[in-house]
Amino acid sequence: TSSSNNALSLAIHVTGGATSNVTGTLIYNVHIIDPGEQAIKINTGPGTYADDGRIECSRIELTNNGRPNIRNGCYTGGVDGHQAMGWVVRLNHIEGFWCDTGLSEHGVHFWTASRDTLVERNTIVNCARGIGFGLNDSGAERIYADDPYPSVGYIGHYDGIIRNNFIFADIGTRFDSGITLDQAHGAQVVHNTVVATSPPFNCIEWRWDNTDVTLLN
Numbered sequence: 577t578s579s580s581n582n583a584l585s586l587a588i589h590v591t592g593g594a595t596s597n598v599t600g601t602l603i604y605n606v607h608i609i610d611p612g613e614q615a616i617k618i619n620t621g622p623g624t625y626a627d628d629g630r631i632e633c634s635r636i637e638l639t640n641n642g643r644p645n646i647r648n649g650c651y652t653g654g655v656d657g658h659q660a661m662g663w664v665v666r667l668n669h670i671e672g673f674w675c676d677t678g679l680s681e682h683g684v685h686f687w688t689a690s691r692d693t694l695v696e697r698n699t700i701v702n703c704a705r706g707i708g709f710g711l712n713d714s715g716a717e718r719i720y721a722d723d724p725y726p727s728v729g730y731i732g733h734y735d736g737i738i739r740n741n742f743i744f745a746d747i748g749t750r751f752d753s754g755i756t757l758d759q760a761h762g763a764q765v766v767h768n769t770v771v772a773t774s775p776p777f778n779c780i781e782w783r784w785d786n787t788d789v790t791l792l793n
Contacts, residue, residue, distance in 0.1 A: 585613060586611060586612075586613050586614055586616075587608045587614075587616065588603060588608070588617070589619065590617070590626045590629060591618075591620065591626055592619070592620050592621025592622070592624030595624070597624050597625045597627055598621070598624070598625075598626045599626075599627050599629075601626065602630050602632075603616060603629070603631045603632070603634060604630070604631075604632050606635075606636075607634065607636075608635070608637070609637055609639065609642065610641060610643075611636075612645055612652075613651055613652055614651075614653045614654070614656040614681060615638075615652075615655065616631060616636070616654065616655045618656065618657035618658060618686075620658060620718075625659055625661065625718070626660055627661040627662050627663075628661065628662040628663070629664075630663070630664045630666075631664070631665045631668060632664070632668065633667045634668045634669075635668070635669045635670075635671075636655070636669070638671070638672040638673050639672060643672075646680075648678075649678035649679070650675035650677065650678030650679055650680045651678075652680050652681060653683070654673055654683040654703065655670075655683070655684045655685065656685050657686040657687070657690050657693070658690065659689050659690060660686060661690065661718075662691070663693050664694045664696075666695070666697050666698065667696075667697050668699075669699045670683040670684065670699070670701070670703060671701040671702055671703070673702075673703040673704060674702060674704040674747050674751075675704075676750070679704055679752060680703065680704040680705065681705065682703065682705040682708040683700040683703040683743075684708070685707070686709060687715075687733060688711075688716040688717070689732065689734065690718075690733050690734070690736075691718075691734035691735060691736065693709065693736040695707055695736075695739075696737065696738075696740050696741065697739075698742075699741075699742050699743075700742070700743045700744070701745075702744070702745055702747050702751075703743075704747070704750055704752050705753050705754075705756060706743040706755055707738055707756070708756040708758070709738070709756075709758070709763050710733040710758035710760045710784075710787070711732055711756075712732065712758065712759070713730065713758070713784040714759075715730070715732065717730065728786055729786050730786060731761045732759030732760060732784075732786075733759070733760040733761070733763060734761060734762060735762040735763060735764075736763050736764070737763070737764045737765075739764070739767050740767045742768075742769045742771075743768070743769065743770045743771070745772045745776065746773045748774050749774070751774070751776045751777075752776060753777050753780070753781050754768075754770030754772070754778075754779045754780055755779075755780045755781070756778075756782075757781070757783075758782075758784055758787065759784045759786045759787055760788075760789055762789075763789045763790070764790045765780070765790065765791045768780075
């Protein structure tokens with residue numbers, strides 16, 4: 577499937593339902609070119625959530641033709657998930673999410689208390705930020721019934737795995753970071769490759785007091 581969207585909008589938007597959670601969304605073999613904002617957005621509904629989805633074998637890109645249409649401080653990115661649990665993002669090619677002015681969202685980003693995300697075997701090329709779990713040191717929260725980390729404080733992302741991804745950047749100072757972990761508690765980050773042709777802010781970075789990750793190889 578191929579779609580082109582130069583409007584100032586999301587290309588694919590998954591949300592919680594009106595009265596119940598939405599589960600099991602499959603986005604497979606989709607080609608998204610030049611979304612006006614985020615290419616794939618995962619949001620909450622009115623007290624409901626979008627959980628246990630998969631984004632696989634797709635190509636998501638922002639080209640030189642679409643980049644001038646981005647506004648609001650480079651409000652764009654590849655996959656952006658809020659308070660979402662159990663998503664799998666694998667075997668995708670994500671490219672070109674950067675702007676001359678402002679900082680783009682990540683190629684793949686789950687935050688505001690998302691949980692158990694698996695991000696694996698993706699190729700991310702020339703994005704200002706590659707993969708992110710969490711963002712700020714505080715923000716919107718989702719309360720989980722099992723409360724996996726009581727008394728820890730604000731958690732931007734619970735657990736999850738980032739593994740076997742390849743991230744490459746040749747966009748000079750527009751590149752900020754390859755993998756970012758912000759208030760990411762319990763994440764495993766293993767067997768990833770980040771290559772930048774000029775110094776970034778950091779290839780892999782972690783920050784804030786409640787970040788507790790396993791970072792190997």
